[in-house]
Amino acid sequence: MSQDEKNNDKGLIGIVAPTRRQVVNAGAALIAAPAILRAIPANAQSKTLKIGFVTPRSGPLAGFAEADDFILSQVRQVIGQGITNNGVRYPVEIIVKDSQSNPNRAAEVALELINGDKVDIITAVAAPETTNPVADQAEANEIPCITTNCPWQPYFFGRNGNPAKGFDWTYHFFWGLEDVIAAFLGMWDDMPTNKIIGGIFPNDADGNAWGDPKLGLPPALAKAGYKLIDTGRYTPMSNDFTAQISAYKQAGCEIVTGNMIPPDFATFWAQCAQQGFKPKIVTIGKALLFPSVINSLGDRGDGLSSEIWWGPTHPFKSSLNGQSTKEMTDAYTAATKRPWTQPIGYTHSLFEVTLDVLKRAKDLKDPKSILAAITSTNLNTIVGPVKWGNGPVKNVTKTELVAGQWVKGPNGFDLVITTNKPAPNIPVGGKLKPLA
Incomplete structure (x- = not known):
């Protein structure tokens, strides 16, 4: 069994409930380069809410994913039997894909998540090599997408973003080069x-x-x-x-x-x-x-x-488990016997925001409803406030540095x-x- 399959097996939690549309495009499950392919939506129901998560578990960017297993374990423990939306409890499956620190591979696995796994929302972390190709596939296929761990300029302008228009389906939270320069x-x-x-x-x-x-x-x-x-x-x-x-x-x-x-x-x-x-x-x-x-x-x-970006002295708490930054870094060190790393906070916060969106969406079968919940986010997370609408461009909200x-x-x-x-x-x- 592959590592992705093992991670998928660990992600299925809870009871059966309806969710969303399916995608008809069996021939596009795998691609050889990050060309954009468009999936064809069809109304249907699935048994779980599916979150796609693309991360560089191997390759030169693997340091960004070093804490993934710890974070996913915490998140799955909090989810338990599922999340509640409009009085109905939905089980949640987190499907993990390794980008291998390669943009081509990141695009491939994003299409696998969209066409094969039929995720309701797709997420990604760790530098434009991962965030950008995943966001591009989500934008083309009209799948809600949230990313982090990449300065906003490489994310936005690296995708040929137009500040006057922005993107429709893809949203990002992180700091920018202006913040690096000031720091x-x-x-x-x-x-x-x-x-x-x-x-x-x-x-x-x-x-x-x-x-x-x-x-x-x-x-x-x-x-x-x-x-x-x-x-x-x-x-x-x-x-x-x-x-x-x-x-x-x-x-x-x-x-x-x-x-x-x-x-x-x-x-x-x-x-x-x-x-x-x-x-x-x-x-x-x-x-x-x-x-x-x-x-x-x-x-x-x-x-x-x-x-x-983040560390044990930052004055924030998790909206999922209530841990302070110090409590979270201490928990990581105790569980892994390794020093804490900065991406812990942002990967954890990515799931804070994603689960908050799924809890608030008015119709989980409608991707546009999930998208509307993203744009109306106003959440205090382990990395600070996340609220779109106050950033330098439409699809970006900034965090502190x-x-x-x-x-x-x-x-x-x-x-x-x-x-x-x-x-x-x-x-x-x-x-x-x-x-x-």
Whole structure:
């Protein structure tokens, strides 16, 4: 039995009740690339409410899914015999699909969920490589979709979104590049440097958004008085960053920033040591989120800095089980014997929002009714308030962001918030220190 089938077996909970339409399109269950295929709806009833969940359980983005089993166990425990909508109890099945950190595969499994599993709503997490192809398939097939764990610009503009129009079926909650910039500047301004920054951005949706000369980091950094040395877009999974490192050394860069996947940063940082490049600050998005990555770097991980989406000092509680952020991180550590990770909060909140939508929809057999429940969401979650209609574009609502630094202590590394200027309600735990 495959891992997906095992996960599917664990997801069936409760009693039998009617739900929704079925889809007639047997030939489109599998595709070889993320081309958009349209399913043909037909009115029917199913026995359960089905939630599709696409996540990178394998591949270079697997760190985002490290806590999935823990989160799904908590969510399924809360669901119990099902959820209640308009006085009727419905069983819920969560169907998990591995994107393998590959956009083509993400599109494939999204179509499997839509055409084969006939989900009522589809969800996805972890960077535009997963969120975007899933959302594109949902939009084309008119299936309600909620995503998170991806800055809103790569999600929206990476799908060719038009701010004047937006999308019809796909909704997203997370922070944006403007929040990253504010958090990073909040850290860097507290330390004396020459304000020369080496920018390292991959040729992917995230990297192109972060390095965009109009909407990304370059214009904001220039406005703040920093000089960015942008060496262009590198190919993901590169094994040689000599050209970038040489350019940073020649320009005298004392700060390095950008967005990288963990394997790329490990290669880059090792080569920085080999080539004698020693910046004061290294602040990298995505790669430095995970304790496993920092631990693998040993002493070279001490002092690296990153955006901080979520952690045990954030002042929020779950709408599903009432846990505070501290209680949730403690529960994860106790259950897994591993350090907590930032995606825990957002993946948990994705199910908070999705279940809240299904409880409020007026007609669970009508996808448009589920969609209407998404757009009217107003929920306090473990990552803070989620409410569409107040965001930068129609399909996006934003969450809060701070930044901080990995600090090595007697019991390993701790992620310490060093600036909360973008979100003063989240407490600071220390002050940024230069790299040794």
